[in-house]
Amino acid sequence: MISTRLSFRLPDAAWMLEFSAEALRTFSENAQHHRWSKESVGQLFTRDLTSTRVLVEASTLLKPTLATRARVRFDTAAASAERQAMFERGLHCVGLWHTHPEPAPEPSPEDRALARDHAMAAMPQVSGVVFVIVGTLPVPAGLRVWVDNGHQLRPAALEDA
Ligand SMILES: [Zn+2]
Numbered sequence: 001m002i003s004t005r006l007s008f009r010l011p012d013a014a015w016m017l018e019f020s021a022e023a024l025r026t027f028s029e030n031a032q033h034h035r036w037s038k039e040s041v042g043q044l045f046t047r048d049l050t051s052t053r054v055l056v057e058a059s060t061l062l063k064p065t066l067a068t069r070a071r072v073r074f075d076t077a078a079a080s081a082e083r084q085a086m087f088e089r090g091l092h093c094v095g096l097w098h099t100h101p102e103p104a105p106e107p108s109p110e111d112r113a114l115a116r117d118h119a120m121a122a123m124p125q126v127s128g129v130v131f132v133i134v135g136t137l138p139v140p141a142g143l144r145v146w147v148d149n150g151h152q153l154r155p156a157a158l159e160d161a
Helices: 021-030 076-088 109-122
Strands: 006-009 016-019 041-046 053-056 064-068 071-074 092-099 129-134 143-148 153-158
Touching: 016 021, 021 092, 021 129, 041 071, 041 076, 071 076, 076 092, 092 109, 109 129, 109 143, 109 153
Parallel strands: 016 053, 092 129
Antiparallel strands: 006 016, 006 153, 041 053, 041 092, 064 071, 129 143, 143 153
């Protein structure tokens, strides 16, 4: 059980990305620990986009329209409605997360396309979107973080506490 925050950084970025204990709990609780586990998906929210430490305060769970062991789809209208509701509470969407049935997950070609679509849609308000995949190893080993800036999907590295 993770009770503290975790920080990630891109190789040449001035800002850090932090995940609250609550956001990390959602990842851990939905990791695919069984052969019959299905993929989960949700969105990532922060209160302050201007800080050099972007804190992902909440990770939500979207109701999938399709979920199998190695695939998940969600309703974009439901995701949009959730962003609106969170925005009214002062929270901005910074990206997406989903689970994979592999220990240290890698993005599929479909994942890369999804991250790019979201990055293009979010511009120019934000300079990139956060793309998290939760594998089967316990957090933080199973937690992988990327940022898509509209041109590249780049891995962020876990900072030493
Ligand atoms: Zn995936």
